[in-house]
Amino acid sequence: MTAGLLLSGCVREPELHLYDEVEIAVALPEVELNLDVYWDYEYAYGTSYDWRSKWFFPWDPVTDGPLDYTEPDVFNLRRYYTGSVPCAPHTQNPDVRVIHGKSFVDKYNFGFWDFLVWNEIQPAEGESAVSINIDEETSLDYVTAYTNQTMRPTRYNAPAFTHSFYTPEPLFAAYDQGEEINEHLDGFTFDEERSIWVKHLHMTLVPVTYIYLTQVILHNNRGRIASVDGEANLSGMARSVVLNTGITGNDAITVYYNVKKRDNCDFRSTEASPVEKVDIIGGRLLSFGICNCNPNAVSRAAEIQDNTRHYMDVKVQFNNGKDSTLVFNVTDQVQRLYKGGVITVELDVDTVPIPKRSGGSGFDAVVEDFKEETHEFSM
Numbered sequence: 001m002t003a004g005l006l007l008s009g010c011v012r013e014p015e016l017h018l019y020d021e022v023e024i025a026v027a028l029p030e031v032e033l034n035l036d037v038y039w040d041y042e043y044a045y046g047t048s049y050d051w052r053s054k055w056f057f058p059w060d061p062v063t064d065g066p067l068d069y070t071e072p073d074v075f076n077l078r079r080y081y082t083g084s085v086p087c088a089p090h091t092q093n094p095d096v097r098v099i100h101g102k103s104f105v106d107k108y109n110f111g112f113w114d115f116l117v118w119n120e121i122q123p124a125e126g127e128s129a130v131s132i133n134i135d136e137e138t139s140l141d142y143v144t145a146y147t148n149q150t151m152r153p154t155r156y157n158a159p160a161f162t163h164s165f166y167t168p169e170p171l172f173a174a175y176d177q178g179e180e181i182n183e184h185l186d187g188f189t190f191d192e193e194r195s196i197w198v199k200h201l202h203m204t205l206v207p208v209t210y211i212y213l214t215q216v217i218l219h220n221n222r223g224r225i226a227s228v229d230g231e232a233n234l235s236g237m238a239r240s241v242v243l244n245t246g247i248t249g250n251d252a253i254t255v256y257y258n259v260k261k262r263d264n265c266d267f268r269s270t271e272a273s274p275v276e277k278v279d280i281i282g283g284r285l286l287s288f289g290i291c292n293c294n295p296n297a298v299s300r301a302a303e304i305q306d307n308t309r310h311y312m313d314v315k316v317q318f319n320n321g322k323d324s325t326l327v328f329n330v331t332d333q334v335q336r337l338y339k340g341g342v343i344t345v346e347l348d349v350d351t352v353p354i355p356k357r358s359g360g361s362g363f364d365a366v367v368e369d370f371k372e373e374t375h376e377f378s379m
Contacts, residue, residue: 078094081111089141090141131147144249149166208289217278234255236309281316289340310329310335
């Protein structure tokens with residue numbers, strides 16, 4: 001998961017009294033991530049998070065897409081020159097580059113530099129545009145990523161927003177401050193194999209969008225919940241993140257994402273339990289995570305200080321044609337899985353009131369009879 005950012009100089013050391021800049025080759029960090037490595041929660045000593053044993057929805061990578069992260073190959077590089085003062089505020093516009101591949105060669109003034117790297121954002125499959133916006137204009141010191149509202153109204157949101165927001169695309173970022181490049185090549189080492197001078201920057205290219213896999217286990221359904229319309233929401237998530245720090249904003253939103261229903265799936269409540277056939281409503285979403293938090297800097301879930309409530313709602317259709325929205329409080333699970341993971345809800349459909357139509361048949365029903373109902377279930 002962790003990789004270095006290399007600054008490689010020419011083999012020949014510059015004549016110190018003639019030059020005030022040097023040509024440097026930058027090799028961008030590799031991204032080697034998978035969910036087993038990234039979801040490395042340790043709930044108790046010696047007990048790690050085994051997400052595969054908790055994920056029962058039969059995900060099809062061909063039709064449903066990948067579950068995990070994919071490695072980007074195009075990057076945005078921002079270089080900030082701070083002169084003779086390390087980690088100073090940025091007073092000049094950065095040098096802006098888009099890098100295809102893993103290396104970049106250019107000249108650097110002697111002095112101190114800050115480096116910000118994030119991947120070029122690609123539209124999700126089937127989409128013509130990206131949902132993430134990058135704000136580089138508000139501040140020279142910080143770059144912020146955020147998403148916009150959809151046209152879908154939501155009731156389980158912060159008071160400031162009345163509509164759900166788009167789920168962001170996979171986004172990785174790395175930031176390093178106060179790297180010195182001087183005429184003595186201090187901090188550089190000579191790579192004999194490549195015959196170049198190399199300086200390793202201590203950067204980590206990590207996700208700032210976090211994958212959540214959601215599933216609603218339908219016990220005793222017997223066809224009563226017949227289908228889903230593909231819409232689901234997760235509320236209380238952050239709308240934005242600062243790429244330099246990884247810290248999310250305090251603007252809680254509801255994230256809209258897609259779900260599917262699969263019937264006759266195998267489910268075990270515990271390893272010792274017999275296999276039960278259930279129907280499952282499952283989906284995958286990305287989010288900037290919990291508000292006012294840097295999940296990459298949290299060592300354990302107990303450090304999460306979040307008073308926001310998190311609700312997951314799924315719109316379903318019963319076998320009588322009536323639509324309803326099922327709402328679940330998943331606050332404890334979201335706060336525990338601050339870097340993403342599997343959110344599971346178990347629902348006994350025998351306890352769900354099936355909405356009724358007035359009138360003798362569907363042809364006699366009036367518009368009010370099709371009014372959507374909402375059922376909230378305490379966990």
